[in-house]
Amino acid sequence: MLTEDCEFAVTSSGYTAPMIGPEGAEHDLQDIVIFNFSDACDEHPKLKHRFFRLGAFPPDCFSDAIVAVLNYGYPSMDQVNELDEKKHIGSLRRSTTLKPYGQPHDPTLLHLKPLKELSFDPDGLSGGPNFVVQSSNDDFQVYFAGITVRAGKHDLYLVKSGFIRRLLDASIDLRA
Numbered sequence: 001m002l003t004e005d006c007e008f009a010v011t012s013s014g015y016t017a018p019m020i021g022p023e024g025a026e027h028d029l030q031d032i033v034i035f036n037f038s039d040a041c042d043e044h045p046k047l048k049h050r051f052f053r054l055g056a057f058p059p060d061c062f063s064d065a066i067v068a069v070l071n072y073g074y075p076s077m078d079q080v081n082e083l084d085e086k087k088h089i090g091s092l093r094r095s096t097t098l099k100p101y102g103q104p105h106d107p108t109l110l111h112l113k114p115l116k117e118l119s120f121d122p123d124g125l126s127g128g129p130n131f132v133v134q135s136s137n138d139d140f141q142v143y144f145a146g147i148t149v150r151a152g153k154h155d156l157y158l159v160k161s162g163f164i165r166r167l168l169d170a171s172i173d174l175r176a
Helices: 038-043 045-050 161-175
Strands: 066-073 080-082 088-090 094-102 109-114 129-136 139-151 156-160
Touching: 038 045, 066 139, 109 139, 139 161, 156 161
Parallel strands: none
Antiparallel strands: 066 094, 066 129, 080 088, 094 109, 109 156, 129 139, 139 156
16 A cells, blocks of 8 residues: 555554354355555555544344345456556446345355346456445444455355454454
């Protein structure tokens, strides 16, 4: 990551990755890696605005209060890489509206369905954020719902934010 004045390139000072599950089972949660940028932000405080502040988490992923889940990502086919010819990289972010569809056997995941079939190839959506919009007392609340780990034209799977929070907490505990 470059500092705003482009004077320094800042990298993480380490990472934490989840362990393989019981009996060697692998889970989609293992696709999540927590990078530590604390030292870099201490040295370059202006970097802090580039990171999400996680506060409230959705109270219930399967309630009648859910209005929609909003997914954001950068499909591979939409990206432009013209470094050799024009020294240009162009990126196109897509947003998709989804609804919870069911709970897979893996409790860390949430299965979502697009409200309408995707008009683009979803390859590249992995790693993108998802936000849930919930109605509450004639008002709406938006929460970080999780990170996309798999996507297809008719289905999307995310690692739920609560499990990501546990990884973040464990990462902080390891550094303490």
